[in-house]
Amino acid sequence: MRVSKRVEGLPPYLFVEISQKIAEKKARGEKVISFAIGDPDIPTPDHIIQRLCQAARDPANHRYPETYGLAEFRQAIAEWYGQRFAVILDPDAEVLPLIGSKEGIGHAAFCFVDPGDIALVPDPAYPVYSVSTMLAGGEPYYMPLTEESDFLPDLEQIPPEVAHRAKLMWLNYPNNPTAAVAGIDFFQRVVEFANKYDLVVCHDAPYTEVAFDGYRPVSFLQVPGAKDVGMEFHSLSKSFNMTGWRVGMAVGNAQWRDALMRVKSNLDSGIPQAIQYAAIEALRGDQECIREHNAIYERRRNEMVKVLREMGLRVTPPKASLYIWAGVPEGYTSAEFATRLLEEVGVVVTPGTGYGRYGEGYIRLSLTTPDAEIAEGLARLSAWRPSR
């Protein structure tokens, strides 16, 4: 008996391989500094944890939750979108809590993609967009994100016959892995494109709250007409350092939200209610913690950019996201450069090709490593010079 062809065809999840390499080094007694994974090291703010503890003691929260989440949580999400982006959402029709945005992104393919359909997927990108498309029997069509076009897809370059066959377009700004940002004018062009070719836009936006130098990322739903063509996926993971708690949301088009709920309600039983109460506290509570975290990331960004540039890497300081996307020196591939850093100085970075073939020539470093480890990692990098 063999596993399904569907599973056989899946690539290994990028970070599983990286974790294995780190484990091997550690087993040999070597100290490894990892800049690989975008998982905030700063703890969840205390007022949120306190609310979780309180809610965990209430027996009403020990039972199955509803897939569509607590009405109060949907309301808190709608209020937060109103305050943060001036986007008006109907909490009952246009909001769906998720078990982390990854869950909703994975399931979204099953709402829109039939076998043989195309999904337009950025390259490089968070791998879940293409993998879920393939699991649904669809075919990803990759839209290159290049430095020349500020890591925005060139919509003009998508052949009309491909656009006509496409059911879905994935976008993600502030972007992982390139750290690029998109403005309202780009999103307006996306809405026009979606209307022209009758496709659904899924904008993945978990990094809108992680921004620097006073920059404020926008929501796709701020564009007039966006709700007619699309949905936005958001998350408390990066905004409030809650990656481990698994809570996010899909908001926007009521019809697509219903489709996602139909898929989800057949597969999962929603978010534990105590976590929903903690998430309400995060969204309605003091937002000062976001500014405090961003000040820490901004300082780390500045320190890391300085050292990377001294090493001869090509770096634009990111305005948002948890990542630095650095061009490797001439003569190296991403994988060679990342391997040399791991082997020679025990520093883990992610090779850009882990996110797609247009990631060649880059490495990604995350800003979520604790300060003391960053200092050690940067000292190791400063003492090392690429030879060749």
Ligand SMILES: Cc1ncc(COP(=O)(O)O)c(C=O)c1O
């Ligand atoms: C672009 C992007 N989307 C979605 C996610 C998943 O976030 P969550 O923790 O909400 O599942 C991540 C996590 O790294 C991400 O980088």
